[in-house]
Amino acid sequence: MTQIPILFEDGEALVIDKPAGLPIERPRRGGPALEDHFEELKLGFQRAPVPVHRIDTDTSGCLLLARNPKALKRFAKSFEDRLVEKRYLGVLAGVPEEAEGKIELSLSKISSAEKGWRMIAAKKGKPSITHWRVIAEIRGKALLEFRPETGRTHQIRVHCQAGLGMPLLGDPVYGSGKGAPRTMLHAAALSVPREGKAPIEATAPMPQDFTALGFGDG
Secondary structure, three states: OOOOOEEEEOOOEEEEEEOOOOOOOOOOOOOOOHHHHOOHHHOOOOOOOEEOOOOOOOOEEEEEEEOOHHHHHHHHHHHHOOOOEEEEEEEEOOOOOOOEEEEEEEEEEEEEOOOEEEEEEOOOOEEEEEEEEEEEEEOOEEEEEEEEOOOOOOHHHHHHHHHOOOOEOOOOOOOOOOOOOOOOEEEEEEEEEEOOEEEEEEEOOOOHHHHOOOOOOO
16 A cells, blocks of 8 residues: 555556645755655556656646656657646636636746746747636635646646736745645646557546635536
8 A cells, every 4th residue: 555645557557646745856955755655656566657747846636657668658758749638726816807718828937046946928938828717716716727738847837827817826936825835736637548548547636725725626
């Protein structure tokens, strides 16, 4: 039995429900990381599984791990070719005027000594697209569903702040960091097509800090 919940398992893939606050790679300052759990996530296999993609440390939910190098290569190509369907849930520090929409922004990375690095909307950046819709509103906050077409760093977080004009609740980089103990973003579902066999499909349950605000995944 592992400490990390497993949402999907077969001979070449695992999808785990990554806890919020657990970084995938060991931080420079040290501390816990997902790699601490690789041994238990072997689940009888000789090789430790390898993360195929990245989600932020604060983000909870679906993370795909490959159990062998060939699978890693195939899955990584599916992400690059935009064949992977991803569904995220996020709590906004506000309520959008529209019920749904599409955000298209070019994103670029900037860095400063005071604030460190972050992503900004910039014409010279890489294109990014996110489809969104409002699922629920409670006390001036909104639960949104996001379906990103691209997978840029911090894409949904920047799209909320720059595209919708309001950040995700608790986001310390693109918002005030107030209202929640973490950036309220959850990788709720993942679907990866495979040639000749059934797709990898996983759904991560709504985290407790979302339900504590009164939101359900409806």
